[in-house]
Amino acid sequence: MSLTSFVALPEVKNRLKQEYETPRIQCVQEIQISPRTQSYGLTGTAFDYLMRFWIETLNLNAETKRWVAESSVVLLEEGQLPASSALKKTARKLLREAVTCHSDYIKTCKLNDDIISTSIQLAQLDAIYRAGYIDPNLGKVDKLIIDEMRDMLKLAKEKDFTAKSYCALNPVFGEASLLVGGADADLIMDGTLIDIKTTKSGKMDMSQFHQLIGYFILNKLGGVNGKQIKINRLGIYFSRYGELVTFPAENIENDKFPQLVKWFRKTAENTQ
Template structure:
């Protein structure tokens, strides 16, 4: 159960997150338009006939946006540690075809590396690569049916519609995101940030990107309206990082996990079809409320530790007992500042 799944299905968890989650009126836009309003102009119409197509385009766009940012800062890490790699490993186990990584995935990885390193222009080729990587990420996250057909799955259906849609989205991204100077060659960027032990506590949580202390979440929906799920997701990322920082900075952990030591207070939804930015700054929340929320969340994790008992699978020397004790100590704090 990932962060988004837990928010959707667990009321106790959702209620804790919601205490700091921003409402519609709490956001500001870069354009000055009213957030989530009819003032937005749709620049790329969503005309894809199948919901699955829209989902795939969304994942592919996430990849392409990161690759393009990788070009700006000259960092090929944008093409590393992709969920698509977990997808190909899962696909190999499912099909017992262990040549897939070398024969299918590695050429995609090479194409991404060349695209970033050589600062290549957006082409139909790299758009198709992103769609293929997107399919693999979807496979990693999906439940596999008994009648699963590998060849049918790896075929990009209706590419003649998906590629033009992606191309238009990237043209808007170039104009609104890249050309605006939000990211530059000196920017501090974390690609696909994870939240260490906090990710284990919710059975998986990884965000899109952090640029100069702002966490950006890319959305390709054609709906401009406010969606509370987005606010809860962004607030979840923020709180998971707060708990991670509290544990790692203030408690003795013998064997720690590898993670990106990140700090952010500001989040932003980038609506790719509108070229609009919806910002929220958690610094506006009173410290007492935020501290209480972290304590309550630690209490929840003390009773619902997610995949903490399987932490050794990812990090054999991780200090499971140390993490458990740290979570319990945070949960048992008096209502005092952290």
């Protein structure tokens, strides 16, 4: 299970619907970069990696965590998923090359096909850990996705992602993350928790709102990367629009919030 699947459970979804009305938040302009393939999930995960790498070049003191793709390779090596020796060798090779490519990109800040391809390959590996899915095209990269991701990254504004004091990439929520089978957000910056979405829609829907609430609750329960972080705002970066939209966290933390947190924890524990 994941946070996304947990908040989608009927019991959880109905409780959150009862407590909160989904804010009417949407992008101002029209979509700028439309999908060029039908590999929506792969493109979205790959862009998450690329976007976080780019943000890291803007915030060299950012807190970073081990890539989920690294956990995928561990799963294969330990035999927790059936895999041939050839597949294991390919996964190790891709990860080794990704580490080198990422390091070079952080040093040079030069966006090229190599770092974009690396992001796509990491996304392919990522699916092994998150969904137990082994991409039959592991290691192969579609040029259309490379071009699409490059154009999306060009929309991102440095001022929106340059932190004044604190930046955490792919933050986790301590033991609270384990309540929902593991949970990691995309970005926390100066008290704002941001989820990166590569969707065609530029409007925040109920499931996205509930996911943000879930992250907010997990932070209350377990902190971020081993410490308590005050989250003042929540938001979504719509990568196909180049727009970051946020709203105050106080809209969530009302008088009933403490009871909701207790219910959330108990429900998660009972669901495991």
